[in-house]
Amino acid sequence: MSASLAPALSEDPRLRYVLRLADTSLILGQRLSEWVGHAPALEEDLGLANIALDLIGQARLLLSYAAELEGRGRSEDELAFLRDAAQFLNLTLVEQPNGDFGHTLVRQLLVSAYQLELYTALQTCADPRLAEIAAKALKETQYHVRYSASWVVRLGDGTAESHARVQEALMQLWPFTTELFADDGVDAAMIAAAIAPDAAALRALWSARIDAVLAEATLTRPADAPFPWHGKRGVHTEHLGYMLAEMQFLQRAYPGAEW
Amino acid sequence: MSDAAQVETAPSDWQEEIWTLLGEISDPEIPILSLIDLGIVRYVRGASREVARVGLTPTYSGCPATEVIRRLVETKLARAGFADVAIETQLAPPWTSDWITPAARCKLKAYGIAPPAESVSNPKRLFGAAQVGCPRCQSSATRLVSEFGSTPCKAHYLCTACLEPFDYFKCI
Numbered sequence: 001m002s003a004s005l006a007p008a009l010s011e012d013p014r015l016r017y018v019l020r021l022a023d024t025s026l027i028l029g030q031r032l033s034e035w036v037g038h039a040p041a042l043e044e045d046l047g048l049a050n051i052a053l054d055l056i057g058q059a060r061l062l063l064s065y066a067a068e069l070e071g072r073g074r075s076e077d078e079l080a081f082l083r084d085a086a087q088f089l090n091l092t093l094v095e096q097p098n099g100d101f102g103h104t105l106v107r108q109l110l111v112s113a114y115q116l117e118l119y120t121a122l123q124t125c126a127d128p129r130l131a132e133i134a135a136k137a138l139k140e141t142q143y144h145v146r147y148s149a150s151w152v153v154r155l156g157d158g159t160a161e162s163h164a165r166v167q168e169a170l171m172q173l174w175p176f177t178t179e180l181f182a183d184d185g186v187d188a189a190m191i192a193a194a195i196a197p198d199a200a201a202l203r204a205l206w207s208a209r210i211d212a213v214l215a216e217a218t219l220t221r222p223a224d225a226p227f228p229w230h231g232k233r234g235v236h237t238e239h240l241g242y243m244l245a246e247m248q249f250l251q252r253a254y255p256g257a258e259w
Numbered sequence: 260m261s262d263a264a265q266v267e268t269a270p271s272d273w274q275e276e277i278w279t280l281l282g283e284i285s286d287p288e289i290p291i292l293s294l295i296d297l298g299i300v301r302y303v304r305g306a307s308r309e310v311a312r313v314g315l316t317p318t319y320s321g322c323p324a325t326e327v328i329r330r331l332v333e334t335k336l337a338r339a340g341f342a343d344v345a346i347e348t349q350l351a352p353p354w355t356s357d358w359i360t361p362a363a364r365c366k367l368k369a370y371g372i373a374p375p376a377e378s379v380s381n382p383k384r385l386f387g388a389a390q391v392g393c394p395r396c397q398s399s400a401t402r403l404v405s406e407f408g409s410t411p412c413k414a415h416y417l418c419t420a421c422l423e424p425f426d427y428f429k430c431i
Contacts, residue, residue, distance in 0.1 A: 043405035043415060050407035057321025061350070132351035136320055139353060139431040140411075147406045 007072065009087050009234075013189035015069040016089060017196065018130065019079075020186070020232045021118075022062030023090035025137075026080060027240070028111060029055030030247050031098060040101050047147055051108070054140040061133045081251035085234075085241045092231035093176035095240040102155045102162060103169035108148035109213060110173060114180050116141045117205045121197035130195065149213045156217025167219055175225035180206070182228035273308035273341075280339055281313070287327045288410050291370040294328065298358025301349045311341055314349040319411035319431075355379050356412075356430050368394045373416065373427040391427050393418035 009016070032052035039045035063076035070079075094111055098104045119141055122134035155162040181203040183191070190196035214221050231237075250257055270278070281303075282295040294300050294315075301314040313332060317325045329346050336344045356375040359367075364374035373394045391401050398420035406429075408415040413426040 043407075046409070046415070047405050047407040050411055053321035053323070053411055054319060055321070057317075057319060061320055128351075132353070136317075136350055136353040139355075140319060143406055143429070143431075150406075 009083075009089075010070060012069065013186045014127070014193070014195070015066055016186045017190045018062055018066045018069060020089040020091070022059050022066055022079075023088045024094050024111070024115075025055040025062065026059035027088065027090040027243070028094035028108075029053070029059060030243060031094065031096075032104070032108075034098055035104065044101070048104070051144050051147065054137075054144070058133070058137045058140070061136070065129055065133065077251070081248045085236050085244055087234060088236065088240060088244070089232050089234055090240075091176070091179055092229040092237055093173065093179065095231065095236060095243060096173065096176065097239055099169060099172075100165060102151075102166040103173075105148050105151040105155070106166055106169040107173055108144065109152050110177055110210070112141055112144035112148055113209045113213075114177075114202075114206055116145050117202050117209070118197065121202065122195070125196070126194035145209075152213055152219070153217040156214070156219040163218065166217070170214075170219055171222050174222040175227070176229055178225050178228045179231060184233065186232075270303070273311065274303045274305075276339070277303045277311060277313065277336065277341065277344075280335055281332065284328075284331050284335055287324045287331070289367070289370075289372070291366050292359075292363050294332070296360050296363035296366065298360065299328070299354060308341060309343065310345075311336075311343075312345045312347055314347045316349050316354045318354050322411050324410075354431075356428060359428070367428060371395065371425060372413065373425060375428050375430045377430050379430055391416055393421060393423065394425055395423045396421040 009019075029052045032048050032055065035048040036045060036052075039048055059080070060076055063079045067074050067076055067079055074082075091111070093107065096107060098107075116138070119134040119138040123131050123138060125131050125134070152166060155166045157163070181199040183199045187196055187199065191198060211221065229235075229237075231240075278295070278300075281300050282293045284294050286292045286294065286297055289297075297318065299316050299318060301316050303311065303313055305311040313336070315325075315328065315332070332346055333344065357379050359375065367374045371394050373391050376391050390399055391403075392399050393401055393416075396418060398418055400420045401416050401418050404415040404417050404424065406414050408426050412429055412431075414429050415424065416427045417424050
């Protein structure tokens with residue numbers, strides 16, 4: 001294995017924090033783009049593709065910043081296409097497979113509601129670059145929340161079949177939400193630097209928003225799971241490797257290929 | 260609402276020239292609008308025409324037109340004799356549909372796209388309460404088909420009076 005292709009990630013907490021945000025958007029954007037051409041209706045195909053595009057755009061802004069913080073001359077593309085799974089710092093929730101349409105929309109709601117509260121806090125944080133990216137992303141995220149919440153309500157409060165399916169999706173995905181608020185050393189350093197918001201405050205806002213949607217959707221909130229998962233430390237479920245194999249194939253097979 | 264152009268103090272002749280040239284460049288996805296109409300040109304700066312800098316802001320983070328627009332600006336300015344213009348991306352303040360000029364709103368409507376119905380500062384917007392008028396028959400009997408449309412900046416509506424589907428420029 002060539003060390004130059006994927007040098008070890010720096011321990012710099014700010015770099016790691018920015019990469020967590022970047023990778024969470026990138027991996028979710030890639031997952032959503034798997035729906036293109038397969039969604040149940042043209043409008044939803046466009047909707048999911050639009051959200052994917054927003055997320056990949058946000059990931060590009062964040063990865064460019066991460067590349068500058070890293071200072072090794074790597075580009076946003078190199079960070080996206082030439083890191084291996086253990087160097088991706090995305091939340092475990094976003095790498096989970098799409099499942100059916102309802103499953104995808106439940107995952108989207110859980111993540112978008114989290115990003116909404118996070119970006120709201122980050123737009124006034126002590127890192128001006130991160131603040132301006134957050135302010136930009138926040139506007140887009142408001143639409144993602146509205147879209148995914150409206151579908152979760154429609155499906156949850158829909159037929160017996162749709163209700164059962166989204167309830168099952170919620171049961172399967174809920175354990176991964178523990179990680180959203182499980183702070184580690186990187187988060188602690190960013191909180192101390194007045195960049196990251198306090199996880200407990202974030203969780204309360206997120207919970208209130210999710211509970212309101214679940215109530216309207218007649219869905220039952222699952223019990224919290226104790227194990228937090230560790231995607232943001234680079235320890236992933238097996239799904240990420242398969243996804244990267246597809247996402248990175250072109251740059252691995254034809255290094256430096258451009259449009 | 261009115262700071263679309265953000266012209267800085269006493270623009271020199273070459274700056275005016277660049278503003279005019281940028282006003283002649285059409286948005287690749289909504290060709291009825293120029294870059295100035297859209298409010299995405301944030302500044303034209305520099306000590307002289309040899310070191311001019313143009314600040315652009317993207318409408319949406321992932322808008323595919325952003326790269327095309329950059330190239331269009333470079334080409335257009337190079338042909339007019341501005342060979343070394345630096346095109347800079349400015350993220351803050353983030354683009355808002357409030358920067359679309361009043362004249363551009365009329366152009367959008369005539370083109371068949373409903374312009375943003377409200378100012379972003381209006382809190383009602385958060386509840387999706389915007390009254391979107393049909394750009395064809397002017398009826399207010401319209402309904403949202405999807406929050407997302409043919410480009411990131413538009414939503415998909417249907418007029419229930421004339422039954423015509425149409426694009427709506429989202430308020431962000």
